[in-house]
Structure formats: structure tokens, C-alpha cells
Amino acid sequence: MLRLYDTQTREVRDFVPLVEGKAGLYVCGLTVQSEPHVGHVRSAVNFDVLQRWLRHEGYDVSFIRNTTDIDDKILAKAEEQGRPWYNLAYDMKRELDRAYASLNVMPPTYEPAATGHVPEMLELITRLIEAGHAYPAEDGSGDVYFDVQSWPAYGELTHQRIDDMEAAGDADPRGKRDPRDFALWKGKKASEPETASWPSPWGRGRPGWHIECSAMAGKYLGSAFDIHGGGVDLRFPHHENEVAQSRAAGQRFASYWMHNAWITTAGEKMSKSLGNSLLIPEVLKRVRGIELRFYLVAAHYRSHVEFSFEALDEAAQGFRRIEGFLERAGEEEAGEVPQAFADAMDDDLGTPAAVAVLFDTVREGNRSGDPAPYAAQVRAMLDVLGLDPADPAWPDAQKTDAGLSDVVDALLSGLLAQRSEARAAKDFATADAIRDQIAAAGIEVEDTPDGPVWSLSQKDA
């Protein structure tokens, strides 16, 4: 039985889907305003593992992950860079897709963008106004606000009382009835481009941040769905506001709320504004995508991770042990996952314990005369974690091209034969020189009972 930690109830609860055998997930994706960093990708990997585990357990999964492609920052940045906001958003979206692909993050069932769902948002906002939970600003700005005082349950997700909350620092309070009211719709400002506005009953404008998720979750998953996820920072205000406006509009909304923790560097969270982000292409110069993913998966999703290249390198080294085992075991179809692994995953996605089972199985496989059954288990576990090296979803650059492999084989055969002769003659100086020469080309040679075996060195870069 899968058990998940629910942010709202603050406890690990049995996962009981609304409809047996089905799971509806909505995860807040990114605002595409800059290059993705390790923290962004952690969230995606964490929820990817959730999706994979649910599928493995036989659930029919609907996984919706949105993209916020319009907001203040996108507009400001685009302006600064002198290009259209939609071009910036699209560019960054493609960067993000590349990052996801390099980490074997499965595509969601659908990835809706905010700008594609303005009609749905307008419908929702209209309903909220009619229900007395929202109002157009009285200052003629064209803004529409959610009226937090009209919704007694406001604060239910994060267990806060309205009176304890600080008012928004940024928003000018002129048009608001309560400083904590938040924007559902933002009236177009004269300084903003025409392309960044849509017609509405309250004049041209653009979506507020939170409303998109309520609208899109409702459209694709229905008024009630199983799991809503995102980073911890989104609990408040984003998710709190989402619940408020969704429930006020008559939707039941999510049954479980899951939030992944941060990755920090030098004790500080990575942030676009702090400028201490570890961008994915940079990190991938050091380790392969599969190794970065392993590093992320080896930590529990609710634990704060202090990123370090040392830890990343150690994780990568550990992962190569698993890969080496699979290579030696040969092609083996994925089999069943060990019970201990399933137990770990069922316990709120206990990936650290699951990874331990993975290594235990590798050791047993190495110890046994017949590694095949163990390899099948290992493949099955890696598959759940999105870490199967043989998964064709990994970008081609990470795999050794089969044709190229034959070429290298042919080129090396002469050298390896010479080396074998030298070794047979106990001329180890020559043998080692040949091995060094090959190593200089980035290829490692290992002597096995069946003769020398070469592989591309993975310890450089």
C-alpha cells in the first residue's frame, strides 16, 4: 500500500485514489523566464519518480504539469533583452525541455501553458465574482482580486490565520479591500506590450499567477483530483491561493499535497535572483545526466539537499558500479522488483532505502554464479527510478554508438594483441606503455579472465 506525506494534514497517509486504479496528478512546472538549474530539475525528477512508481503499481496515471509562460518577470526580462516576451518564454521552454530530456524525465500526459487557457480562467473568475468571492478593483485598474475575507477557510493548507499574515509588500493596496487579497486578473498597463494582453469583461489584461493552475487542473483533471505537487516554496502563497479560489468556485480540488524540498549551494537556495544557480548544462559537463539523476534520486524528496560536487562525484561513482554489473550480466529483460524495494517506495517514496536495495541486489548478483536473475531485478528497479542505462529515452550522446564501437574494436585489436604478447613474455613495461597509450585516447583497458576489455573512460570531463 502506497503511503504519501500530505502537506495539508502533515502526516503520512494511505494513498486512496478517487477512482480505483486511476491517479490524477497536477504538478506546478516552471515559469519559463530563465535557464533551468539543478533545483528546478529536482522537482521534475522527484515527481517523475512518483509517476513511474504509480504506473509500475498499475495505476492509470494522468499527469499534468503546467508551464507559466507569462508573468511580471518574463515581461521585464524580455523588455530588458529587447525581444518579445513570447520569444523569451519559448526559448526558455525549449531549454527546460532539453534539461528534462537529459535527465530522462518522462513527458507528462499534457503540459498546458497559461496563455493557452485564458478563456478557462475568465470563466473561473466570473464564477468567483458571481459567488461573491472576487471583485474588480475599484480604482479602475482593470485588476480583479480574490476576496480573502470572504473565504473563511483561507489559510487551510498552510494552517495560517489571515490576521497573522503579512500583507503583500509589492502590490499597491489601492484597489484592494484587504491587503492580502491577491490578483486573479491583472489589467493591462500602458507600459506593457499589446501582445501581452487579452480581452476580458474587465478590459484588456493578463492572468494573475495562481488562477492558471486552478483553471488548468480543473480542465484536465476535473473538479477533484488526487495529487497536487510542487516545490515547498509554492505552499504559500501559490497553493494556498489555488485551494481558496478553486474551492470558492465550487471545485473540490486535490486530495493530497506533495512538496519537494530544496537544493541549496553554500547554504543558500538556488534562485534566479540570487544568481547562484547551478545550470544544468554546466553540471552536465562534469557528470552524465544519468549520474545527476541518480544523485537526485538517492536523496529523499522531502529532504533538503546541500549540493556539492564531491557528493555528486561519489554518487556517480556508485552508480557506475551498478552499470558495470549490468554490462557484465549482459542483456537481461527487466523482471520483478524485490519486495524490500517496493516496501521502500511505498513508504512515501523512500528512495534512499530503495537505492540500498538496489546495491544489495547488485552485490548478490556479483557473488552468485548466475547474475541473470539479479540483473533482471536491478533493471526493474532502475526502470522505476528512471535510471535504466539501456532506456532509449536517454539522449544519444550518452550512449556508445554501436557502429563506432566496432570501429574502435578494429582499431584497438592490433594494440591489444601486442600488449597480450608483451604480457605473455612478461614484458610488463611494454604492456603498460600500450595501456597508457590507449588510456591517453580516453579508453580504459581492463584484463579479465576472458581477455582484455575496453570501455570509454568516464572519469574525465
Place this chain on the structure above:
RNA sequence: GGUGGGUUGGCCGAGAGGCGAGGCAACGGACUGCAAAUCCGUGUACACGGGUUCAAAUCCCGUACCCACCUCCA
């Protein structure tokens, strides 16, 4: 000020009064001409100070520190 989460050996992490969870890394040994790979072995770690107890990482009191959110944030 409000709301949460933390602090267990280099890293990831269980455990919720008693018999040193586990995994990775590191180190040592075996194997090897040497390596590599593999196997075997090795760590008394629980933020600090008091207390309760025959016994405390676990309970009590106090303290420190870290992190996050409070309307840009994964």
C-alpha cells in the same frame, strides 16, 4: 511577529528507552605482473548543557544553530 521543517559517522539515511539498521564513498585484505573489476573486512555517529532511568540518539527541562515560507521563486 506568524507558520512550518531540521541538526544521526565524508555523503544519503533508518531507528522513537536496552542487544552498534542499511547503502554509497573512504581505508585495509584477498585476487591481479601491476591495475581495473569483484568479493571480504573496518566506523561505537546521534547539535549542546542539565535531568529522569539499572539503561537515553530515543523521555523531561533548557540552550544553540541551520533552513524555508509570509504574495518573483522548484
